[in-house]
Amino acid sequence: MKKKYIGILVAVFFLMLxxxxxxxxxxxxxxxxxxxxxxxxxxxxxxxxxxxxxxVEEEWKERISLxxxxxFHIAAEVSVPDVPKMSLMEVxxxxxxxxxxxxxxxxxxxxxxxxxxxxxxxxKEWIEEKIKLWDNALEGAQEQGMEEDIEVARSEKKKLxxxxxxxxxxxxxxxxxxxxxxxxxxGSRDGKEYTLDFDINEEEHISQWSLxxxxxxxxxxxxxxxxxxxxxxxxxxxxxxxxxxxxxxDICKELGITGMVPVQVDTVQWGEQEENNGYCIVLGRENxxxxxxxxxxxxxxxxxxxxxxxxxxxxxxxxxxxxxxNDKGVFWMCYRGSLSVDKEGTEIKLxxxxxxxxxxxxxxxxxxxxxxxxxxxxxxxxxFRFMDDNQSGKYTYIPVxxxxxYEIEYATGYTASEKDCIMINAIDGSPVDIDEVGGNYYxxxxxxxxxxxx
Numbered sequence: 001m002k003k004k005y006i007g008i009l010v011a012v013f014f015l016m017l018x019x020x021x022x023x024x025x026x027x028x029x030x031x032x033x034x035x036x037x038x039x040x041x042x043x044x045x046x047x048x049x050x051x052x053x054x055x056v057e058e059e060w061k062e063r064i065s066l067x068x069x070x071x072f073h074i075a076a077e078v079s080v081p082d083v084p085k086m087s088l089m090e091v092x093x094x095x096x097x098x099x100x101x102x103x104x105x106x107x108x109x110x111x112x113x114x115x116x117x118x119x120x121x122x123x124k125e126w127i128e129e130k131i132k133l134w135d136n137a138l139e140g141a142q143e144q145g146m147e148e149d150i151e152v153a154r155s156e157k158k159k160l161x162x163x164x165x166x167x168x169x170x171x172x173x174x175x176x177x178x179x180x181x182x183x184x185x186x187g188s189r190d191g192k193e194y195t196l197d198f199d200i201n202e203e204e205h206i207s208q209w210s211l212x213x214x215x216x217x218x219x220x221x222x223x224x225x226x227x228x229x230x231x232x233x234x235x236x237x238x239x240x241x242x243x244x245x246x247x248x249x250d251i252c253k254e255l256g257i258t259g260m261v262p263v264q265v266d267t268v269q270w271g272e273q274e275e276n277n278g279y280c281i282v283l284g285r286e287n288x289x290x291x292x293x294x295x296x297x298x299x300x301x302x303x304x305x306x307x308x309x310x311x312x313x314x315x316x317x318x319x320x321x322x323x324x325x326n327d328k329g330v331f332w333m334c335y336r337g338s339l340s341v342d343k344e345g346t347e348i349k350l351x352x353x354x355x356x357x358x359x360x361x362x363x364x365x366x367x368x369x370x371x372x373x374x375x376x377x378x379x380x381x382x383x384f385r386f387m388d389d390n391q392s393g394k395y396t397y398i399p400v401x402x403x404x405x406y407e408i409e410y411a412t413g414y415t416a417s418e419k420d421c422i423m424i425n426a427i428d429g430s431p432v433d434i435d436e437v438g439g440n441y442y443x444x445x446x447x448x449x450x451x452x453x454x
Contacts, residue, residue, distance in 0.1 A: 050080045050381070056353040060379055064361055066368050076379040076403065083289040086383070086399045086426075088346035091339040093316050093393035095200055095207045098180040105177065105196055107255055108211055108330070109187030115175040117195055120184035122163065123170045131160050192218045192329065205316040205393070210334040216270065219278070219331045224271025226324065226331070228280055235267050236277040237326040248281040248323045251330070259341065260321055261286045263293045268324060278326030285319050287344060287397055292383045294320035295408060297434050316393070318385065339395075348399070350426050356401050359429035363422055378404045381426060386437050399426035 050056065056078055064072040105114050120126075134157040141149035177185060183198040193214040199206050217223035239247070245262040252260050260283040268278040285292045295318070317337035324332030351359070363369070380402045388394035402408075404421040423432035 048084055049082060050084065050086070050350075051082075053084070054080075054350055054353045054356075056080050056381075060357065062357075064364050066365060066374075068368055070374060072364050072369060073375045074403075076376050079378070079380045081290040081381060085288065086290060086348065086350065086381075087288045087344065088348055089285075089287045089341065089383070089397040090343040090346075091319075091341050091385075091395050091397065093202075093205065093207060093395075094338040094340045095202050096198055096209065096338065101180040101183075101185075101198055101209075102177070104209060104211075104255065105180070105185055105187065108196065108333075109185075109189050109194060113187035113189075114177050114185055115187065116173060116177060116182045117184040117186040117197075118170060118173050118175070120195075120197065121170075121173050121182055122167055123173060124164060124167045125170050127160050127164055127167055131157055134160065186214070190329065207338045208317070208334065208336040211330065211332065213331040216331070219326060219328045220270040220275070222271040222275065226268045226270050226278075228266040228268065234276055235279075236275065237279065239279070239325075239327065241265050241279065244279040244325055245281055247325060248283060248321075251323060251333070252283065252321060257321070257335070259285050261291055263291050268326070278324060278331070280332070281323045281325070283321040283323070285339070285341075287383060290383060292319070292385075292397060294318050315387070316395075342394075348427055350399060351429055355429060356424060356426065359424045359431075360401070360403055360422065363424065363431045369422060376403050376405055376422075378406065378408070380404070380408070384423065384432065384437075400424065400432055401426050 058078055060074055060076045060078055062074045064074065066072055134153050138150060138153035138157065141153055173182075183200060185196045187194060187196070194211055195214055196209065196211050198209045201207075213219060215223075216225055220226070237244070245265060248262060249260070252258070262281050263284045264282040266280045266282075267276045268280055269276050282294065284294050319337040319339045320334075321336075322332065322334045323330060382400055382402055383397040384400040384402075385395045385397050388396065401424045402421055403423075406420065408421070421434075423434060424430070425432055
């Protein structure tokens with residue numbers, strides 16, 4: 001990545017999200033369960049809300065005695081979607097084709113201006129430079145005796161060396177996009193220059209693209225990069241928040257991306273100036289009137305690099321779209337974790353609120369939850385994505401109760417962790433181990449070993 005883009009990437013790094021797992025889930029109506037007799041069918045309560053149907057209270061206050069003799073305190077505000085029912089949604093990983101690349105490029109850029117961004121193509125020269133970086137990383141890791149980092153550096157260097165023979169030289173790369181076999185492009189629209197980068201790797205479960213302005217001063221007088229700000233009152237952008245949201249949804253539809261709705265809108269601040277101009281809209285997928293809000297889950301076994309050779313599972317990111325826009329147009333758009341919807345609207349039965357609370361009690365006492373403060377302040381009914389054990393790249397979104405020690409923010413701010421949230425399957429009451437069924441995210445190795453490059 002060229003240094004001129006690093007600022008923007010850092011600004012949106014904490015927007016990276018994912019959720020996936022390793023457990024297949026199937027819920028047939030005839031499935032036997034110790035709780036079956038008291039399950040509630042939302043279909044039988046049409047016209048009522050989930051709060052009423054499940055007997056949900058606005059607050060759950062309780063003190064639970066642990067085997068250690070300590071007390072676990074629950075004083076949780078309860079949040080439930082304002083809908084009559086929730087349903088399953090089956091989805092699959094989607095990997096962009098050359099036709100997709102062409103459609104996105106020609107939507108944002110003037111056709112005659114589109115060309116391959118040679119500086120980002122893995123040419124022989126590019127790979128050789130990367131190998132030098134990993135040599136530096138290996139040397140630094142060896143000096144510090146960091147065995148895991150040594151293994152990562154050696155593995156990454158080996159992979160790059162394996163690409164050298166087939167890689168073209170820089171002067172052999174065609175500038176014309178041709179059949180869009182490359183992943184990195186550049187071009188212009190209305191005199192503004194952009195880069196468009198695809199990151200597609202089916203083996204490592206990666207599918208995303210990002211559009212980025214090459215010259216921030218074309219969208220703001222400061223000429224600086226941007227980040228998010230909460231100061232919406234002095235936004236110079238003449239669009240209202242609602243107009244920006246509508247524009248973001250329209251852009252998605254025009255690109256053929258359906259079912260995505262805004263979940264968060266932030267004002268954009270450019271550089272260190274006290275000047276706000278534009279919005280960053282985050283969109284998530286909607287299922288049966290409930291938005292699957294993007295958030296990042298950390299697990300106890302999380303490792304900070306994507307490396308299947310070292311045995312690290314590399315889960316697929318949770319689906320998320322970000323759009324940065326002001327009066328001068330779109331200066332940033334990113335689509336991560338792209339999905340195709342295979343089946344939606346499957347009827348399900350949810351446990352009553354009393355049954356859900358009992359499932360939490362069993363989990364809290366049985367595992368003697370080791371939260372530092374042993375307090376829980378928020379309980380939410382959400383969708384969580386489970387991986388299908390039998391079919392790679394297949395997932396199901398399932399209703400889950402999440403008990404957390406704090407209010408979890410989406411897209412930016414706080415994220416969830418196995419250390420500070422407890423999840424219970426809202427259909428059968430089983431505990432959800434996010435370390436097994438989902439929530440990992442692995443960043444690029446360079447982000448971890450960057451200090452070795454200096």
